[in-house]
Every structure is written in C-alpha cells, then in structure tokens.
Amino acid sequence: MEQTVRILVVDDEPDIRTILRILLEAKGYSVLEANNGRAAVQLVRRKPELDLIIMDIMMPEMSGLDASDKIRALTAAPILFLTARTQERDRYEAYASGGDDYLPKPFSQTELMIRVEALLRRYRVYKGKSTEQQLRPGLALDEAGRRVLCEGVPVELTETEFEILQFLAHHRGQVVSVEQIYNGVWNEKYMPSSTNTVMVHIVNLRKKLERDPSNPRLIRTVWGKGYQLD
Numbered sequence: 001m002e003q004t005v006r007i008l009v010v011d012d013e014p015d016i017r018t019i020l021r022i023l024l025e026a027k028g029y030s031v032l033e034a035n036n037g038r039a040a041v042q043l044v045r046r047k048p049e050l051d052l053i054i055m056d057i058m059m060p061e062m063s064g065l066d067a068s069d070k071i072r073a074l075t076a077a078p079i080l081f082l083t084a085r086t087q088e089r090d091r092y093e094a095y096a097s098g099g100d101d102y103l104p105k106p107f108s109q110t111e112l113m114i115r116v117e118a119l120l121r122r123y124r125v126y127k128g129k130s131t132e133q134q135l136r137p138g139l140a141l142d143e144a145g146r147r148v149l150c151e152g153v154p155v156e157l158t159e160t161e162f163e164i165l166q167f168l169a170h171h172r173g174q175v176v177s178v179e180q181i182y183n184g185v186w187n188e189k190y191m192p193s194s195t196n197t198v199m200v201h202i203v204n205l206r207k208k209l210e211r212d213p214s215n216p217r218l219i220r221t222v223w224g225k226g227y228q229l230d
Helices: 014-026 037-046 064-071 088-096 109-125 159-170 178-186 194-209
Strands: 006-010 030-034 052-056 079-083 101-104 132-136 139-142 147-150 153-155 219-222 226-229
Touching: 006 014, 006 037, 014 030, 014 109, 030 037, 037 052, 037 064, 052 064, 052 109, 064 079, 064 088, 079 088, 079 109, 088 101, 088 194, 101 109, 109 159, 139 159, 147 159, 159 178, 159 194, 159 226, 178 194, 178 226, 194 219
Parallel strands: 006 030, 006 052, 052 079, 079 101
Antiparallel strands: 132 139, 139 147, 147 153, 219 226
C-alpha cells in the first residue's frame, strides 16, 4: 500500500491554511498546520517524517526564513515558500535559508499544484535509483539514500541542493550550463532570472561540501560556460 504523503502548511492567515488544506486533501495528501514559524519548528521536531513544507515568509513570532534555517537541521523535506515578497533579494534570502522553491502571492491553484507535485516527485518518486558514488576521498553521493556522506557522516542538504549535485554527478567531467541545470532540476522553462536561483544553490552547496568554499575544487566555475564537477 502506498504511504500517505504528509504536507505541513505554515501561514498566520487561517483562510490561507484552509484553502491550502482543501486543495491538498482533494489530492489525497495528509495536511498538518502551523500558524507561525516557531510552531512549525516545534511540529517538525515531533514529526520529522514530512514530505513537503509550504510556508509563508512574513509571520509573527518567527519568520518563515528563520524557521526554514532551523528546520533544515531536522529534515531534508523540500520547502516551498508562498509569499507576497517578490523582490529579487527576497528570492535570494528564501533559497539561502534552505528553501527549495518560491511562489509569489497571489498564486493560481494550478501553479501551486504544479510546484507541489514537482517537489514531491523529486523527493519521493526518485528515491532509491542508482548507487553510491565517490565525489572525492571521504565524500560520497549516496543516491539510494538521497544523501551525501562526509567520512561516513550525513551532510545536511536540501532536496534541491541534492538534485543539483546529483545532476552534476551524472554529467561528471562535463561543463553544464546554468540553463541545463535549471531545466534538469526544476523541470521548468529557463528564464534569465533563473540564473540567480541556480547560483544561490551552488553557493550553498560549496559552503557545505568544499574544504575552501572561496576556492572551490569540487564544483568548479567555468567562466562564461557553466559549472563542472571534477
């Protein structure tokens, strides 16, 4: 029997939570709710087996950005931000805090479900395909477990960070463009603004995996062309 998909909805507006619950339960998903970032962190501590978190950014007590940063230490479940904040800086902060995707308010039901299903597919359906691959001595990509191990200890990556690393590993030694990465990981049409999205995740990956992030040796930048996993 297929396991129930668990989604946490975090928003300080009851009407938004109700709308999201109706949409998600109509698809057969199990929905949990939290009314601010602090409550979300507490809930994730109790129920780390979540499959997706949909979270507002501007909330009382603890913002979605602060909550995302703390949640990342508890689960690798993807985080989809829903927010009225739409500036480029807001997107950067959302991804830098550990978010996987970003959908501005107001949003259409269709667009929301496309994002939800894409994140769930990446997180659940593609688990357990392939084998462990050594990225460098002491650092391994465990595709079956959807994780990276440094000296046998798991490194906390977001789902999107893992997907990017996996994409680069599947093209190891090749120079892949930002557009190729975006199309391969997000499965969406590449737009000029997508470049910053990819760059933020690459920076975060380097911080977690490189011995010297300011002088990367694992994920190299090939200026004017893209990135290469050595």
